[in-house]
Structure formats: C-alpha cells, structure tokens
Amino acid sequence: MNDDFSFWKEFKSNRKGVAGLIIVGFFAMMALLAPLISPYDPNATNPSLFLAPSSSVHIFGTNTLGQDLFSRDVYGAQISLIVGIAAGAVAVAIGLVAGLVSGYMGGLIDEIIMRVVDFFIVIPAIVFMIIVAALLGPSLINIIMVIGLLSWAPTARIIRSMVLSIREWPFVESAKANNAGNTYIMFRHIFPNVTSVLYGNAMLAISAAIFTQAALVFLGVGNVTSISWGEIIRQAYTTGALSSGDMLYVLPPGIFIFVLIFGFILMGYALEEIMNPRLRTIKG
Amino acid sequence: MIKIKDLTVSYKSRTGKVRALDSVNAEIGNGEIFGIVGESGSGKSTMAMTIMGLLPRNSLIEAGSIEVDGKEIIGLKPEEARKIRGKKISLVFQGAMNTLNPLMKIEDQVAEPLLIHREAKREEALRRARETLEIIGLDSYTWKKYPHELSGGMKQRAVIATAIVMNPGTIIADEPSTALDVITQVQIMNILRRLQREMDITVIFISHDFPLVSEMADRIMILYGGKVSEVGSNRKILEEPGHPYTRGLINSVPTMTPGRRLEAIPGEPVNIRDPPEGCRFRPRCTFAGEGCETYSYKPVEAGQGHLVYCVKYGEGKNAGSS
Amino acid sequence: MMKNHRYSTRLAIVSAIVISALILLGSGGQAIVQSGGGVAQPAAASSGNQTFTTGWFGTYIDTLNPFTSYSQLTSWINSNQLLPLVNFDPANHTIQPALASSWTINYSNHTAIFNLNPNAVWSDGVNVTSQDVVYTYNIAKRNYTFISEYTAAVTNVTALGPHQVMIAFNGVLWEMFAAYVYIVPYHIWKNVDPATYPGYNSNGTTYFVGDGPFVLTKYVVNQYAKLEKNPKWFIPSQQPKISTVIFQEFGSQSSAISALQSGAVQGLSRILPANIGQFQNNSNYKVTQSPSLEYMYLAFNVDPNGTGNPTLHNLTVRQAIAHALNMTYLADTVYHGYANTLASVLAPTNQYYDHNLQPYSYNVSLAKQMLDQAGFNKTVNGVRENSTGAKLAYTLLVPSGDTEAVNLAQLVASNLSSIGVKITVQAETTGSMAATIWSSNGTLGQDIDLWDWFDNVQAAPQLLSVFLSGQVVTGTSDSGFTNSTYDSLWTQLLNASTPAEAKNISNQMQQMLYNQLPYLSLVAPTSINVWSTAYTNINSSFPGGPFGGMDYLTFIQVEPANANSTPAGSNNYVLYGIGAAILIIVGVVAAVRVRGRDK
Amino acid sequence: MQEVLKIENLKKHYKPRGRVASRSSYIKALDGVNLLVPEGEIHSIVGETGSGKSTLGRIVAGLVEPTEGRVTVNGIDMFNSSRDKVRDLRKKVQIIFQDPYGSLNPRFTVKKIIEEPLKLNHVEFDRERITDILRKVGLTPPEDYMNRYPHELSGGQRQRVSIARSFVVNPSFVVADEPVSMLDASMRVSFLDLIAEIQRERGISMILISHDISIAYYLSRKINVLYLGRIVEYGNADDVVNDAMHPYTKALVQSVPKLGKIEEKEVEIKGNIQTSSSSISGCKFRDRCMFAMEKCATEDPGLKEVKKDHYVACHLY
C-alpha cells in the first residue's frame, strides 16, 4: 500500500517487472506498427509461392497459400493483445465486483457467490471453453466473453479474502460508527485498498487469456479466419508443414506466444512482489 | 559469562543501511538475570538475535565481539555456531502463538534439541523432554498434543521447556510474556525466576516493559535507538537513575499510588533510519543543551558497574533522583 | 526420527500402485475384439504374416453398425467384412457378383431374382442364407438407418429358397444401390437392437461375424480397427495376400505423416500437397493421384422463406459471382494444383456426371456488367448496392476444421471484392455452422456457405435429391432450391425404365441446376496417395484413392513386394519402454531421496 | 448529575464458528452487564482477553447489535429508536481504536481521514475545524500533516490522527478501546494525558477499555472488572485497586509489575480464562478461585454493594 511514486520506484528496481514491461512493450509496438513493419499484405496469396522456404524476400517463408509468414506473424500480435487485454479486463472486472460484494456482504450472498466461484475454479475451464466456444460460434467478441466470463473466479477469490481482512480493520469500523453506508464503505474504503492486488492479477489474467485464445484457435473452435499465432500453428499442423519439418513456420508464432505470455507473467509476478512484501527477496 | 564488546549491527534496506545496534558493550555474569529494556527500534531484539547467531540475511555485523565463556562466537563457521545454539545458549521467543511447529507434537518439539545435538536417542530424548515439561508444570496430558490444542500460557511453557532441555548455561528470553494475559505473565515470570535460581541458569531478559524488567532482573541495561543509555544494578538504577530517559521511564510507570501524577516523556522514540547527531535522546530531553549534539557516547561511571551514557550527568539539574 | 512426516514417500508408493492398477484396468477397458466361439481364429503370428496399416484423418469410425454408420471410414471397413448382393465396379460402371453369384432382372414386372453363392459362409461357420438378405433389407428400410435411401425403391423382399431371394422394385437405379447394402448375419442380429447395436458384440465376449475377405478382430475406439484374413472366406480366386489390415485414425495430418515415415503406417490417401515433397524422391515410397469423390461448392441461400441477404435470390447476382471467381487460381493456390474444376453437383467420377457442362468462364468485366444491369451500380466503400440500398455484402460460412476450405473461402472473398461484392468469412465448427444454416423454424439462415459433399454413391446421381423441395427441414439442402419441374424430373428418374433414360433425365436436372445456380461447384480436390514400396499391386485408379476407397478390392490385391521383408517399424518399443520406465523410477527415487539433502 | 450512558442487562451471545447452532453452545461474550456513566466522567472496563470488554465497547459504539438489553445514550435507545435518532446518536458516540496502523485508511490523507466523520454525519465545517483539532492533538503545524498519508507518519502521530478523528465531531461520549496498548511505554502517559485533557475540556463522558488495571486507575474515576461477560467488581478506582475484594480483582492488581526486584510473585489464581458458555452454572470464576466453596458451584453470586459505592459479585462477602 504505497503511493504511486514509490510504486514506480519499486517497479523500476524490480528486474522481472522491467523485463516484462519491455517484452509487452515490444509486442504492443509490433501490433500497433504492423502495417509499417510487415513487408507484405498478410492476406495476399500467390500460388507460385507454395510453402516457399525462408529467403531474404520472405524471412520466414510462406504458407501453403503463398502468404508471407513474417507479415502474418507480425499481424498476429494484434489479436493476441486484443483478446488478452479485453478478456483479462472482463475477468478482472467481474472478479473485482464479485469479490467485493461477496467479501463485504457476507452471509448468504457470500455463500452463493463463493459456491459459484468454487464451481468455476474447479471445473476444467478449457473443456468448458471448447464446448461453449464451439456452441456459440467463434466471433472475436464471443471468444473474449467466453474467456473473460470463465476466468474471473480466481480474482474474485483473492479480492474476497482481501476484503474479508480489510473490512475488519478499524478504519472501516470507524466509518461504520459514523453512519457510513455499505456502498460508501465498499467503494471508498475497501475498493482503493484491494486495487493493489488487481494489477498483478490482471497481468496473470491477460497471460491466461492469450494462452487460451491460442489454444482455442489451435483446436479449431476459435476465430480461425483472422490472423493469429494460434492459427498459424494450427495451419502448420493441419496442412502438414509441421510434418514436413518447416521450422520457420512453427517456431516464430510459438515463440511469440510464449514470450508474450512470459512478459505478462513476469509483470504480474513483479507487481505481486511489490504489493505482497512477503515474496520480496530482501526485506525492506 | 558473556562479554559483548563494541557490537555494531546494521540492516540493509532499499533506502540504505540502518544501524540497529551501535557500539554496544555489556558483560553478563553467570547465574544472573540480566534485563535489557528498550522500546521499539532500540535494538534489543537484534541483540538477542546476534548472540544467537540468527540474524536475518540482510543484516551485517559491522564490528564488535561476543565472547561466551571466553570463546569468540562471531564469525564462527555454521557448524560451530550450531553447536552453541540450543546447547549453550537457547532462546525463548516472543509471540508464543507462532513459535511452535503446528505439525509436531509438543514432546517431539521439546525433545528436538537433544536429537539435533545427538545427545540422546529418540526414546531417551523423549524421556528427558517429558521430565523437563513436568518441571515447567506441563503434565502428561499435554505431551502428545499439538500446539493448537494448548493455551498461550501452556505453549510458552513448552517453549521454555525446549530452551532448557539441554541444560544450557544461558537463556535469552525475548519478550517472553508479550501477547499473554497479565496473570499468565506472572506465572511465566515465576518459572523463569525459579529456573534461574534452581538450575543456576543465566537469563538475559529482554522486554519493552520497564517495571517488568525491574521486577525480574539483577542488573539492567537500557537501550535507546541502538545505543546503551544506562547500565547498572537494578537497585542503583531505580534509586539513582543517571540518565534522563531512565528517569522518564520510572516517572511514567503507573504504579497505582494514590495521588501520584505521572510524568510523560515528550516526543516519540527515535527513528533509527534517521537518528539525530550526538545523543539520540536529545530531541526528547528536557536537559538537552551544549555538548549533547556532539556527544560521542563516552560513559560516565556512576558507581560500581553503573554506567551512564549522558554528557550532562552530574551537571546541574541532571543530578537528582526522582 | 524422520518418520512422522515422510508422507511424500508413502504418497509416491501409493501413486505407483494406483498407476499400475490403472494401466491394468486400461488394458481391460479397451474393447479387445477376439473372434468368438473359437470358430474363426485370426491368422496366428507366423512367418509371412503381413500387416498393412492405412491411416485416416478427418473423420473417424463412429460405429461399426452398417445401418447407422455415417462415417465413410466405417463403410469402407464394413465393405471388407460384409458383402452386399452385388459390387459396383467404378472402372467400367457395371455391377459384379458378390454374395449373389447370378441374378435375373425383369424390368417389365419390376422383380429381380438373386441366387446366392452356395459356398457363402459366415466367419463363425454358419451358412449365409436368404433369411440374412431378407432380414437385412427389412432393417435397412427402417427410417432410422442411414441406408434407407438405398432401399427406397425396394418394395418387397421374399425368400424363394435357402439361396434364392426375389426383390420387387421401382425404377432402374435401385440395383446400383444394392452395392451399398451390406448383408448382416441374421443369427447374430436377431438378438440385438439394430438401432443402437455398435456392430460388434461389446459385452466382454467380443466378436464380429462377417462374410468378407477380412474380419474385424480388434477395435479400439478413436484409435484403430484391426481386420484379419477371414479363414472362412469363400471366394478362392480373391484370396488376400496379406494377413492383416489395420485402419488407423489420426488426429492430424502431421501425426499420420510421421507414422508413415516411421513405418507404423504403410499407406495414406488424401495427404496434403505440402507433404508430397518428402516422399516423391524417396524410393521407399510411391506417390500417386486418384480422382476424388469429394467436391467443394458455394451454396447460395435461395430459400424463398430464408433469412439471408435477399439479393442472392437474384439469378444475375449469382451468375455474376460465378463469373468473378477464378476457379483455376483457386485450385492452384489452395490445392497447389491437386484439384480440378467442375461444373455439376456430382463428383466428376460419378457415372451420371454431365460432362457437357463447363465451368462458368472467368470474366470479371462481364460480372461487373451483369451487376450493373441488375441495378447494383452504386459503390459505397467498395460494396455495390442498388437504388433501394440493398448491399451485396454477405457472410460466408465455412467449416473451421477444414483448413483448405477456410483458405478457399478467403480467396473467394478476395476474388469477389474485385467486383464490389463484400464477403465476410466466418469459420465455425460444422456443428455451429449447421445451426446457423438450418435455423429452427425450417428456413435457411445463412447467406452463403462453402462446404463439401462426398459423392460416395458412384453408381447413381443420388446427390441430385439434395435440390428437391422440402429438403431444408431435413437439414439436407443448404440452398433452399425449390422447383416443381425439378421435383417431377426426380420422380421420372426414379421410375426410368432404362439406364439411358435415367442418364438423360439426370442430365436435364444437372443442366437446370447449372443454370439456376443454387450451388456453385468450385473444385474437386485430387486424392494424393502415398504408400510404402514394400507393397505392390495397389490400384490407384479408385475414386478417392486406394486408401480412401470404397470396397475390399484394394486389400485383396495388395501384396508384399518381397515375401521375406518385414514391414518397417521394427518393434524396438521394448527398449524405449524400459528406458522410460527406468527414467521415471530414477526420477521418483531421486525426488524422494534428494528431499532434505541438498541445500 | 446526569448519566450519559446507561446500559441495562446487556447480553451478547455468539454462535460458535462452524458449529451447528444449539442454544447451550452459544458463547456468552456479555452476560447481563449494567453500567452507568454520568456526564464528564471516565469509567473503565478492565479484564483479560475474552472477558467481553471489547464487545461491550463495540456495542456502545453501535458496531454490534446486542442479543438482549438496552443501551441508552442521553436517554435515547441506541438500538430501538427511529433511524434518524440512531444516526444522530452515532455522531455523538465515537470510538478510539487500539491499533494505530489499522485505524487509518492507507489510501486517505490525514485531511480526508479527519473530514470523513464530519462529512458522513453531514456536519458543516471549515478548514479551521480541522486545523484546530490537529493542533489540539499535537500535530503542529497542521499544514504539514494535512496532506500526508498514514504511512508517512510515525506510530504516535497516527494515534494522534486517530484521536483527532474521534474528537472532531464534538462527541458527547467516547469509547477508548485500549488506546495506548500498542504504543511504546515512553509515550503512553502523554497520550493518556492528551485524552484526559480533551475529555475534561469538552466535558465528554468516556469508557476506557483496558487489560491493564494500572492504566484504568490512572485515568478513570470508576472501574468495572469484567470476567467472562459479567462485572465481578465495581467501584471507585481507589477502592477497587487498593481495597480489592474479588479474588480476580486482587489477582489483577497483584499482577501489575511494580518497580523493584521480587523473588517470587504470588498470584492467588490458577488456570486460564475460558470461554463462557451457558453450561457453566454458579460463579464463573470458581474453577480458578482459591476460595471456591460448594455454594459457588450452584449459586450465582449477584453484584452486591459491600461497601458504599463498592460492588462485588462474590460469595465471600
């Protein structure tokens, strides 16, 4: 619970956090500047460039439609980031509200919300997502909502446990003794004090969403018509580029997914370390 | 006999180095209860940890020496240091609630030092542990219990039993009664007194509670901001306190004497991250004046073994007793 | 002294026991099918024992029940172990003897008499009789079976003797369908519910009873079906030269290819162009092409009650779209040339395919001109619209599981953007795609979909029935084409008295579809086949390829190139297995030991 | 003399956590407490952890509803009056918490913290009022502190802010729940003095809750000794401390450390405080009492006035 100034100071001195930020920043630039970076229209086909190997013209070669893989890899950053951030935001927002209400209200409401949270934590999310995504259809919004609506439970649980401890703090009692209403206490007193864990949590939610999106696309239930890393890997599998040993087809998108997720996770852990002093490497 | 010389310990932190103990000297005689009094940030716990060799990893012993029975213990190899811990000096922690491993039975925890130091086989160790528990006043009912099944007072007794099971020469009791109820506190204190008397153990008794220390200790050392401010026998300190801080502490003890007004010490304890120049008590001291700012903590001998670390000692107003 | 909390060690031991138990259970849990009754013993492992494994991906064995199976793989497997009355030879479009050794057909009174091969015997030793045929045809006509369409023209089946049956029928086409009705053993099936019977006995004592050259001896769901030479096979001239055929299912092209490379699989059909290179110049493999049974098409929602974009009801718009697509480019780009363009709604190998039809010419300016004439002459943001604001903007549904189809759809979209038609490609699983197309109120809900048909009934223009009225509610028609003339032509077709008449009617129907364009046929991908040169005598002229084919002829012909050669993929698994076991054990032991020892 | 706080037969029973509720297993945190605090006086509640003293404080502050009994402040029933009256009453009753770390919202500035009760209670105020109270509690100059966050203050300064917050609305009654127990010994007296000073100046009535009878003695006029939810002794501070009658009170007094070495300290008491459930009949202290008689097991000793203004609940008297 530090003010913003010391937060940035702490963050800057956290090597994981800085590394994560650099990675995420790199991919954000990639997504934003994709039209400038990519040498070709990622959708332009060319029958004569069937699975062209890597060359100075096509750095990563081309796919079975003769589309430039490098350009597609660059554009792929967009979907990953959009889905990751949007789904992460949905998950964190729902988790926050559910956790706040559950922890603060207590009683039956808490019991119900926690049973639902238990349910969502226990059920194998990916199975559920495969089924729901397959049934709902794979538009971008659907994918975001499916991932978001199914990943809020851990956040809710963390927020709830924080709320449970914060609501017992004397400053909350003091406000209560002064006729403060529930909404006031929830949003003026408790909310600002739980936001600190949200940052780290949001990063982890985003990384999970990126992973899930790629996995859903790979399984063919995601949005396979837009350019995404998961789709490139899927194509490599289904069109036999993998079995023909075309390394530059499969390696880059996989590494991109991996590094981007890694970046978010690094940031998440860094934020958690900053917010939760117990994990700090050196006691302050 | 424990001799502490010029002990200086500091902690590294993000904002820089913090000196928790600064050139502390003390001599603790065999078989006595040596009380150390200090408020938060005075360095009293650091002292306990330094003697035990249990300083956290971000700490640094900058200077000084600690001799136990003539043997230097600072800078010992880990294996050597282990031979002293629990065997020659043992520690009674503060916060009885969390000192015991929740997954182990009481008797196993009490017997553990014997096993660690290979003093006894398991059966023998358990037998001795049970004996010790009985001495401390815990009957067979408690032996096979887990910590969460005992009350705070019983847990603290078990901790004391663990500390004495090896017959160490010295026990360091660091706030042994904090978080206990006043009545339990009395019982724990009585146990420590009895042990010291009957087993001829040296007890280093550390507390923030000045009256409690004065009930217990033969000699008292008062720490303030990592520095010693006064050290001497219990009686001398109470009757002829030499340091304004000591006097302040005495005057603010609520003794329940009818009609007695207590005197407050103004201000707040020193922030050891940013201590003032010279005498650290200076900002709160009513006698502060010339020389205090440059005071180098040269003690004044006020009597046999009674040292006062005040430049104004003996001067004018700072001479009388309370 | 450390004994209290060593639960990790105990945990490890308990888990090891649990895992072993699971594996034991697992082996019992597999549906291991052994020939029952000790009658039909599968060929024992002996020298000269040859196993030919063919891989398959995309669709799986659903059930081995020939009445309820919908999977092409299943019908292929069944064709190897169950005989129909007659076989259809796609090479010369004639019917050949199978279970029936001879037959006489009387077109004037619409009856046919089949004489069963008196040697025919089931693999459990029971003779094949006309009772089996009558039973099979009666089951096949029930409406839950998926072969009821093949028996629709059959009005009655009667046993004239133990080896003679008489079939009463309508039309001329029915005899072709007879090739797709596999006769099942009555003495087995009378005890089961044919609707849910999996096709083999699944209750412990598992066996399959067939009369084909091979018979199933082992079936593992979602993995493989193993067929071994049927010792009771009754046609000596068609004795298989290999002992075992395995149909293995793969999750992806990649794993199938790697299995071929490692020697676990000896033949694959329908591999992708991307993988040809690995095998083409390798003397261990042979690569061939076969005509395909499959073709890709665009279906336009012309359902009068449909909820799609109504501009598609305009024939000129559909024709303009047809002219705007460069089919050759599509075939070259998506299939790298391993596909042919086509003009009708049947597979080009179908006997009834009208070869007079030619694909719509690729003519962008003509297409633009047609759209202008149709009133779509205003272009807003690159999308044409007419004076009432109706836009030529469509959603194109495509099955996401089929990468080529998705690619095809994307190329169609970019092709059509050049004439101001905007296509949004939406790839979905076939399930949700179907849900969009056949919306619940019996009308079509999509704009356009890109899908494929497998024209597996090569002897008849069966697929023409898709365009009959009322096929929307059945979930068959995805175009909603309704035309009473067409419907009456179909009735005529079914009742045609000569094959030539049938051909003529079917040509008229194909012409009509060609002109009306409910479907725009795009390409028919060629089947690319690879097999190990350790085997010879593999006929690749079958439509669909030898390992994607339709009957047992492939496998009775397959022959080891060298009788002494052992198939690739030697059993070094024991070695690896032991290595892995040691690794796991060492890991666990190390984990237990190292605990607490290191710093 | 008018009483500000009047508590009659106050009971608070808790359902034990995670247990199936049965009447007999209820924990009786308070079991029939009567209390009367006149205007301008400080009364103390003394007892060990588990005696119910904090529950009492929280009920008076309106944070917990009692199971039974009446609490009136200035004659208005705290729990059975109209909403508006209760709201108004809450403004009049303030509480000072023990923990200087947890009692201030780390996300609020000092200014915001002190303004909060004023805003919540719709009291009109100006900047002056805030600076005045800050100056009063010794945070001078006030401008230096107004915009600071709690983590920028020392422990003592936080407790001063906490005191300022409680007094800024001009309460007529204050509950001080162990106000100095978490402060260093050298600061305690000055805080007690500060609280007493404001109390005297403004004529506020107060209950002081403490486990340390010596602190209660220092500050308050009357002392109530609480044991397992019951008052076992009540009287003037001097009488209760120097003429303790109940064995428990005697033990409490004896246990207070005094200056000077002692060889062995006698406390005539055994065991630990138990939780109180209704299954205990008679005197709740009898298990720990050196003087327990047969009568103690069966008969509940009521609070009797043994000397003038000195009440004891014990069969010895």
Add this chain to the structure above:
Amino acid sequence: MSGFQKYISKRIIFAAISIFIIFTFDFFLFRLMPGNPIQILYRSPALSPSQIASLEQQFGLNLPMWQQYLLFIKNTFSGNFGISIYYHQSVSSVLFPALLNSLILLIPATIIAIFLGIITGKIAAWRRGTTLDGAITGGSMALYSIPTFWLGGMFILLAIYTRSLPVSGMYTTGASFPSFAAQLADLLNHMILPLTTLTLVLFGQFTIIMRNSLIDVLEEDYINFAKSKGASDNYLLARHAVPNAELPMISVIAVNLGLSVGGAILTEVVFSWPGIGFLIFNAVNARDYPVLQAAFVIVAVVIVLANIVADILYSYLDPRIRYQ
C-alpha cells in the same frame, strides 16, 4: 463429531453442491444452445421429417425441457449418459475407457511434476534472491508460459527428425502383447513424449507454488525457533519447512487441477492420445451432445472428487484440523 469429521462432512456437502451445480449447468448449457443435433449430424440426402422425428425420439430430444432435465439427473446418477449420437453405443462405453487413458497420462505427469517442483521450488526458496533463484523462477515461469500444443509439436518435430519415438496413440497399432510387461513397455514408449510435454508444463507451475509456499513458511517464527535449537539448514528444511510448505501445496494443486486437465487435453489432442480430451475434441467436431455433456460432467466430477481427496489428505496431515 470431531473437528476432523466436521471438516470432512462440510467439504463433502460443498462438493455435493458443486456437483449439483455442474449437473444443472451442464444440462441447460446443452439444451439452450441453438441448433438441432439431428439436422447437424445426419446431413443425409434422403432424410424425411418422420425419420428426423424418429431420431429425436431415440435421443430423447422431443420431450419437454423439465422432463429432459429430470431424466438427465436420474440417468446421470445411474451412470447412464445415453447413447452417443456419433458412436451409436452407450456413452459410458466410450467415455470411461477414455477417462482411464487420460488418468494414465495425467496422474504420472502430475506426480512427477510435483516431485520435481518440490525439489526445484525448495532450492529456489532456500536460495531466494540469488541468481539461482532467479534462474529457477524465471525458468518455471517460462515453462508455464509455453503453449502446450506448440511444445508438443516441437517434440513431434524432434521425433520425426530422429525417427525414434511414436508420436501418436497409446499402443502400437494392432499389436497383441504376449505379457503385461511387454504391454507396459509399449505403453511407456508411447507415453514418453506426451508425458514429457505435460510434465514440463505442470512442473513450472508447481515449482512456483512450492517456492512461494516455502518462502512464506521460512518467515514463520517456528523456523527461527528451530534454528535456535541448533538445527542445520538441511534438517530445518526437511523437518520443519518442507512439511509445512507442502500442506498448502496440496490444496493449491487440487484447486489447479482444472488447469492441469486443460494442459492434458491439449497434449492429448496433439499426440492423438485416446483420452477424454481427445474424445471431447472429436465430439465437438461431430457435435455429439451426449458425449460432450457426459465428458464435461465426468471431468468436472473427477476434479471435484480429487479436491475432496486433497481436502481429506490435507486435514489428515494437518493436526490443526485432525484434532480440533
């Protein structure tokens, strides 16, 4: 009732509630989705409306919703999940062998990953703040970040290049085994790649859990107290720190089981391992409602039950609950 029994019965009640929620959710999820499975699956040119009706009746799709629900609950409890639309046999005869195959892969992977995770997590926690800790935590996070399906693909590539290990299936196709040992050897041979993939993915996660758990424990007073008894570092870790850190790990791992199952499903699909994940993958494409529905219920219930086992284990190992 002792605290232990009370704790366990409470957990069982919660689990029962969870299972009920799962059932209800499962049922409505599948009924409320658009589309008719008959139309979708049996895209046959000659299917008449009466045939469709007959199929609907066969699969119980024509009953009113509430009847379908009651039927569903009743059938689920009796282990009757209906007839698979695709396989035309009882769902359980397809599902349970697949579940078993999944467990054969998942359980060893989880156990190996836990053991390795405990070791590396312990090293990292003990040396926290050092380069070694950085390397281990960084590496674990990296492993945790690798897309499972991609990692599996890399192993397939490797196997193809070296032509060494089988990359799909569970047993050698069509092989009949002379002995259990031979069968086991074949199984292990097929298991190496999927097991390695899954273990690696889980390993990173468990390392981080163990490290954080241990760091929390190392801050506890009883660790310092044990040190003050003269305990060596090894003794301290083995006797005090690790047991206390492993306890919370049990429940964290149980809670994360859903996640592990996710990894297992992707692994199964990549390696065509005939487990429940592969079955689900196929059933999604075939829109086999009954199989999907049952697979979801079974997986969820297995995880709920695993959580109960973990709870019982936890409460058995933790005297604070055992003797309450």
